[in-house]
Amino acid sequence: MAQTVVHKANTRGVADHGWLKSYQSFSFAGYYNPERINFGALRVLNDDIVTGGKGFGEHPHDNMEIISIPLEGELQHKDSMGNTATIKAGEIQVMSAGTGIYHSEYNPDATKPAKFLQIWLFPNKRNVTPRYDQIEVNTANKQNEFVQILSPNKDDAGVWIYQDAWFNLANFDANTTKTYSFHKEGNGLYVFVLKGKVEVNGEALDTRDGFGIWDTNSVEIKAIADAEFLLMEVPMEF
């Protein structure tokens, strides 16, 4: 029988650094909740707002798959591999930190905040050579569909990472119902509502609520109102 966990938006950790407001679905930095460490290989889901003209100074990472999904505004990326890029809503950025990488992320627009999701997955391989990539997500003509933005396969849609994980974005009209079928046995699905209201496995979810489900092969997702959401299928054992 399927097992589930619900993380309501208002139960997330909150860090307010002035220039950064971060809503954290799982324990991160100064927020520690032993009941909220991870959902399988999904370890970090931070819903970040960076004040205009501010950002994350150069800092290191290792052995983590780091995915950034801008929701509003832009971020200027620089890293120790020589990559310089700007990412904006409609794009997705991925870093395999592996043996170590330094990077900075700044909001170049002094007048507007940048909002983005910062997602970390445990890798299925440690000490890989660091890598960076970003792509534009094509959602045109894909209303009421699951749009794959991440997979473990280099030749599949979206970015790829060192983990048996699949991410999809979806923008559903009210009353649309679709079934999501898992790619791999043993994986779980974490649903994060970006906007609107959905029902998953009978559980009503509002904006920024999270819902995890595992020990099943498929999940029915219904938009109760117009809704945007992110589906993260990840291994529960890794």
Added chain:
Amino acid sequence: MQLIQILIIGTNKPIMETIARLIDRDGIWQATIAFSIDDAFDVCLLKDFKIVLIGAGIDEDEELKLKAHLVKSKPNLPIVKHYGGGSGLLFAEIHQALNSNTKH
């Protein structure tokens, strides 16, 4: 107050130094760095470490070698993999390890 001793092992010097600085900043923990498993063999007997964190650049075989080395002298010493390379996961990893009764 006696500081909780934490051994961190990894080959990426700047990242190890960052992690050590973050650990020391807390005021109740103190980090010691080993840049290889061979260094760790020597260092781990010098202090009463409560946790060993395995950072980047240390492979599974080396980690197993360390566990085998410590299995008799420090069977309850938690040896955990560190992920992320900074403050993001570090404190949760330490809290979790301190609350565990890990056996090799």
